[in-house]
Amino acid sequence: MNALPARDLAGFDVERVRADFPALSRLVHGKPLVYFDNANTAQRPRAVIDAVVEYYTEHNANVSRAVHTLGAEATALYEGARDRLARWINAGSRDEVVFTSGTTMATNLVAYAWAMPRLREGDAIVVTTMEHHANIVPWQLACERSGAKLKVWPITPEGELVEDALDRLLTPEVKLLALTHVSNALGTVNPVARIAAQARARGIPVLVDGSQALPHLAVDVQALGVDFYCFTGHKMFGPTGTGALWARREILESMPPFLGGGEMIRTVRFEGSTWADPPHRFEAGTPNIAGFIGLAAAVDYLAGLGIERIAARERDLLAHATARFLEVPGLRILGTAPGKAPVISFLVGGVHAHDLATLIDAEGIAVRSGHHCAHPLMQHYGVAATARASLAFYNTHAEIDRCAEALERARRMLA
Amino acid sequence: MDPAGLYREVVIAHNRAPRHFGVLARATHAGRGANPACGDELCVQLHVEGGRVVDLGFSGEGCAVAIAAASMLGDALGGAATGHVGRVREAFARLLEAGAPDPLLGELAALSGLRAHPARHRCAWLAFEAVEDALASPPTGAGT
Numbered sequence: 001m002n003a004l005p006a007r008d009l010a011g012f013d014v015e016r017v018r019a020d021f022p023a024l025s026r027l028v029h030g031k032p033l034v035y036f037d038n039a040n041t042a043q044r045p046r047a048v049i050d051a052v053v054e055y056y057t058e059h060n061a062n063v064s065r066a067v068h069t070l071g072a073e074a075t076a077l078y079e080g081a082r083d084r085l086a087r088w089i090n091a092g093s094r095d096e097v098v099f100t101s102g103t104t105m106a107t108n109l110v111a112y113a114w115a116m117p118r119l120r121e122g123d124a125i126v127v128t129t130m131e132h133h134a135n136i137v138p139w140q141l142a143c144e145r146s147g148a149k150l151k152v153w154p155i156t157p158e159g160e161l162v163e164d165a166l167d168r169l170l171t172p173e174v175k176l177l178a179l180t181h182v183s184n185a186l187g188t189v190n191p192v193a194r195i196a197a198q199a200r201a202r203g204i205p206v207l208v209d210g211s212q213a214l215p216h217l218a219v220d221v222q223a224l225g226v227d228f229y230c231f232t233g234h235k236m237f238g239p240t241g242t243g244a245l246w247a248r249r250e251i252l253e254s255m256p257p258f259l260g261g262g263e264m265i266r267t268v269r270f271e272g273s274t275w276a277d278p279p280h281r282f283e284a285g286t287p288n289i290a291g292f293i294g295l296a297a298a299v300d301y302l303a304g305l306g307i308e309r310i311a312a313r314e315r316d317l318l319a320h321a322t323a324r325f326l327e328v329p330g331l332r333i334l335g336t337a338p339g340k341a342p343v344i345s346f347l348v349g350g351v352h353a354h355d356l357a358t359l360i361d362a363e364g365i366a367v368r369s370g371h372h373c374a375h376p377l378m379q380h381y382g383v384a385a386t387a388r389a390s391l392a393f394y395n396t397h398a399e400i401d402r403c404a405e406a407l408e409r410a411r412r413m414l415a
Numbered sequence: 416m417d418p419a420g421l422y423r424e425v426v427i428a429h430n431r432a433p434r435h436f437g438v439l440a441r442a443t444h445a446g447r448g449a450n451p452a453c454g455d456e457l458c459v460q461l462h463v464e465g466g467r468v469v470d471l472g473f474s475g476e477g478c479a480v481a482i483a484a485a486s487m488l489g490d491a492l493g494g495a496a497t498g499h500v501g502r503v504r505e506a507f508a509r510l511l512e513a514g515a516p517d518p519l520l521g522e523l524a525a526l527s528g529l530r531a532h533p534a535r536h537r538c539a540w541l542a543f544e545a546v547e548d549a550l551a552s553p554p555t556g557a558g559t
Contacts, residue, residue, distance in 0.1 A: 351479075352455075352477065352478035352479060352481075353453070353478075354453055354478040354480070354535065354538060355422075355478045355479045355480070358421065358532060358535060359417075359422070362417070369453070370452060370453045370454070371453065371454045375454070378454060383454075384453065384454035384455055384456070384476050385453045385454050385455070413417075413422065413427070414422070414427065414430065414479055
């Protein structure tokens with residue numbers, strides 16, 4: 001048997017896939033880049049970069065306004081991206097996909113245009129301990145304005161939601177349950193369909209932060225049974241400044257505009273204006289046209305690889321990385337939920353995460369260090385910061401080995 | 416693997432066995448410095464007498480750069496007039512900008528490797544921030 005098979009068990013030609021990502025071939029401090037910061041932002045395949053360049057070189061015009069040829073081409077590409085994304089998440093209709101600048105914009109849109117008009121003093125919103133700040137702070141703002149309260153769904157030491165706590169939390173004053181699909185800091189994959197069914201039985205709407213799910217899982221928003229699904233494009237190999245809010249049509253239709261301006265109106269009179277239907281009602285101003293065209297190319301790229309094959313490869317990478325990292329004396333992993341995404345948050349006894357990250361960067365290895373925009377989660381574990389290696393399908397066993405060895409050298413140097 | 420000379424022996428030694436760490440029995444001032452980017456936080460107690468820092472004690476959590484900088488800053492300030500802090504700060508800023516070491520800095524000059532790591536400058540400033548916060552705060556009254 002060859003030591004390095006060209007294709008692994010998932011049928012993945014890794015070298016060919018890696019060649020699709022220009023950034024993966026660069027050197028950092030004279031060493032081949034090992035990019036383990038994918039949960040922060042992923043690298044883009046050539047197909048995405050080409051789609052963006054092609055829009056700017058061939059079709060550059062504004063959308064939904066101009067009648068000329070370029071305007072029609074740009075509009076077709078931009079709205080075609082909406083069709084592509086709607087199919088990818090199995091939205092009931094393309095009109096249920098509102099383009100946003102990312103998850104943060106999507107959660108804020110729901111907070112301002114859906115939650116704030118509804119919340120009353122004494123109401124509550126439930127969030128979980130493992131949320132990213134983008135799925136905490138908008139609800140705090142909504143609570144501050146309305147007198148509603150935030151309730152927190154606790155997690156186990158392994159980083160899973162305490163499932164039997166939900167019953168106690170979903171009291172009649174709860175007007176929204178907001179949770180992440182996959183934890184950015186722990187990798188935990190939450191059982192969203194089961195949770196949503198419990199909430200729905202009590203008439204409580206569910207909002208899901210899917211930022212870390214789309215890069216790893218097949219997401220079917222209808223099968224999940226949720227009310228809002230927010231995600232970002234740059235973590236799923238698309239351009240930065242792209243993302244979306246999916247919500248069922250009747251919910252979007254019930255929401256007033258959030259930002260006012262061009263694109264989102266039907267008629268404008270000084271006596272009063274009327275609004276476009278969703279999704280355009282929520283897309284004021286010229287959008288990130290090139291970005292969404294690139295995002296559609298990213299979806300095509302993921303579809304070409306096959307999300308099941310991606311998941312199988314990532315399971316293998318996670319198992320190898322977990323085993324190799326644990327060989328480093330004093331290394332502790334936060335988040336050990338079964339079936340988690342390929343995210344490893346870790347601490348090395350006696351060595352601060354920033355020092356680890358700086359030292360292994362000198363060997364060309366990129367990991368994140370810090371609180372991962374999840375202060376409450378860090379407080380839950382009683383740590384100020386962790387280092388985080390987040391993997392993608394283009395990473396390799398050899399890269400993981402290099403990282404584990406570099407971590408051990410850093411530990412020996414500082415611990 | 417030391418990137419651009421950031422983790423020099425003297426820096427590692429200060430991190431392993433930091434000086435001036437602990438809680439003072441008698442303190443006149445207390446302050447803190449926090450780095451929201453990483454959650455690190457250093458607290459400092461000062462014992463100021465006759466306009467001089469007669470003793471100081473750090474506590475808290477930080478990376479090797481933050482801890483070493485606090486330890487070295489403690490050395491640079493021990494026995495000095497309170498106004499000396501500002502001069503050390505300026506000298507340290509010049510070190511980070513231009514790599515120019517100043518005798519005022521003492522072993523803090525060993526942190527010149529930070530020049531190649533702008534994202535880590537904040538780690539070193541944490542201790543300065545805590546000391547300046549302490550001096551700007553009303554005296555705690557435990558001293559004289």
